[in-house]
Amino acid sequence: MKDDPFKRSFRDAHEDIRSSETVPDTAQTRSAAYRLAYDDLDFILRDELRPVRLQLELLKPEIGMTEQGVDSTIVLFGGARIPSPDEAGSATRPAMAAMCRFYDEARTFARIMTERSLRESRGRENVIVTGGGPGVMEAGNRGAADAGGKSIGLNIVLPHEQAPNRYVTPELCFNFHYFGIRKMHFLMRAAAIAIFPGGFGTMDELFEALTLIQTGRMRQVPFLLFGREFWERVIDFGALAEVGTISPEDLDLFRVVETAEEAIAAIDAWQNVGVKRNEVPGR
Numbered sequence: 001m002k003d004d005p006f007k008r009s010f011r012d013a014h015e016d017i018r019s020s021e022t023v024p025d026t027a028q029t030r031s032a033a034y035r036l037a038y039d040d041l042d043f044i045l046r047d048e049l050r051p052v053r054l055q056l057e058l059l060k061p062e063i064g065m066t067e068q069g070v071d072s073t074i075v076l077f078g079g080a081r082i083p084s085p086d087e088a089g090s091a092t093r094p095a096m097a098a099m100c101r102f103y104d105e106a107r108t109f110a111r112i113m114t115e116r117s118l119r120e121s122r123g124r125e126n127v128i129v130t131g132g133g134p135g136v137m138e139a140g141n142r143g144a145a146d147a148g149g150k151s152i153g154l155n156i157v158l159p160h161e162q163a164p165n166r167y168v169t170p171e172l173c174f175n176f177h178y179f180g181i182r183k184m185h186f187l188m189r190a191a192a193i194a195i196f197p198g199g200f201g202t203m204d205e206l207f208e209a210l211t212l213i214q215t216g217r218m219r220q221v222p223f224l225l226f227g228r229e230f231w232e233r234v235i236d237f238g239a240l241a242e243v244g245t246i247s248p249e250d251l252d253l254f255r256v257v258e259t260a261e262e263a264i265a266a267i268d269a270w271q272n273v274g275v276k277r278n279e280v281p282g283r
Helices: 013-020 047-067 085-090 094-098 100-121 136-146 179-188 200-214 228-234 237-243 248-253 260-269
Strands: 073-077 127-130 151-156 173-176 190-195 223-226 255-257
Touching: 047 173, 047 179, 073 100, 073 136, 073 179, 073 200, 085 094, 085 100, 094 100, 100 127, 100 136, 100 223, 100 260, 127 136, 136 151, 151 179, 173 179, 179 190, 179 200, 190 200, 200 223, 200 248, 223 260, 228 255, 237 248, 255 260
Parallel strands: 073 127, 073 190, 127 151, 151 173, 190 223, 223 255
Antiparallel strands: none
């Protein structure tokens, strides 16, 4: 705990926890009812305390990122199963082995953006944030480490693929129970979003972010999809516009790119950054 620059009038919560451990051992002090509420895990985990736990999950990463000097982020979404080039030979499917190029592109993209961040803002702006796991997520954190910078990992407790990769900055490695709060932290500081091929989780993140921008709930940021062949095969965005379920101009909310260099050029040339969709001139 950091030293408080101002003297507090009241006792510190840590002091009270320590004091409660030295009271006489009686039936009363052994009772769960006697425990301090914030030091009672069984109480904190009750269903009725879910609103409190939601708030804690919002606050802990927010405070952590603020203390680490993170002002804005570059979000990397993508598949946990995409192998690194070193692992491509052990991929169970040839098509998946071929996807290893996206690991390299994610790593290169993260490295270049982190180098720029260190040079232009001492690492405060455009900090790489990933889901903290393997695959494309590992590549993003690894690229930031290649540049000598910090990066964020927003892990979530899952049956599989939930362990943090070793390239996440330890002080910026967070773990979540609630998907919704995790998604908020991905986008609250987002200055750009880069989405690589992936599965259900990636699709969920893709469409939620696009919906927030489309509806004006989030300001526009550069929004990049890596891999034209993949995206054109799995999603026919043009068909959505043709049948009228989205507007033709909604197709301008994102760009499809192939390489890290192309993505960075698109970011630098992006129009209407920071403007809400319903505030775009001429609409």
